[in-house]
Amino acid sequence: MPKSLLFVCLGNICRSPLAEGIAKEVARERALTIEIDSCGTGSWHVGEAPCEDSIRIAKRHGIDISMQRARQITAEDIEHFERIVVLDEKNLQDVQAMGAKNVVKLGFYGADNADVPDPYFFSGYEGFDKVYDMIEHCVKELLRR
Ligand code: 4NP
Numbered sequence: 001m002p003k004s005l006l007f008v009c010l011g012n013i014c015r016s017p018l019a020e021g022i023a024k025e026v027a028r029e030r031a032l033t034i035e036i037d038s039c040g041t042g043s044w045h046v047g048e049a050p051c052e053d054s055i056r057i058a059k060r061h062g063i064d065i066s067m068q069r070a071r072q073i074t075a076e077d078i079e080h081f082e083r084i085v086v087l088d089e090k091n092l093q094d095v096q097a098m099g100a101k102n103v104v105k106l107g108f109y110g111a112d113n114a115d116v117p118d119p120y121f122f123s124g125y126e127g128f129d130k131v132y133d134m135i136e137h138c139v140k141e142l143l144r145r
Contacts, residue, residue, distance in 0.1 A: 002082040005083050015131060047069055108138075
């Protein structure tokens with residue numbers, strides 16, 4: 001079990017905030033001591049709260065992510081975090097291009113290494129539902145190991 005985990009997506013407003021919120025909840029339930037954070041490879045949404053759909057779907061599952069604020073990944077993050085967990089292949093390439101070696105896709109844990117699709121680019125509640133379920137499944141699998 002890693003001592004610190006960083007979830008990374010593109011904007012840090014849709015997918016990685018869900019992964020952070022779910023992982024913190026699972027860690028709390030299992031009394032695991034792990035530092036957990038999230039960020040984005042891009043800077044467009046720095047300082048913003050998660051998107052409304054992510055806040056809403058997390059709340060429906062009893063998890064409050066509304067206090068999270070988007071930030072962009074730094075070189076220090078790559079040094080500091082024991083494991084970096086990215087949401088899709090583009091995130092993987094971008095983080096590896098920054099020199100990170102300790103990177104894995106979230107889908108590696110129980111989803112055949114599939115990408116978690118970016119719900120920012122498809123609208124509708126059902127999309128977020130599916131994304132939530134996939135992130136929850138993989139995060140639980142990740143924290144089981
Ligand atoms: P996320 O979704 O990577 O899951 O936070 C996105 C949010 C915003 C943008 C792209 C993806 N954007 O291009 O602004």
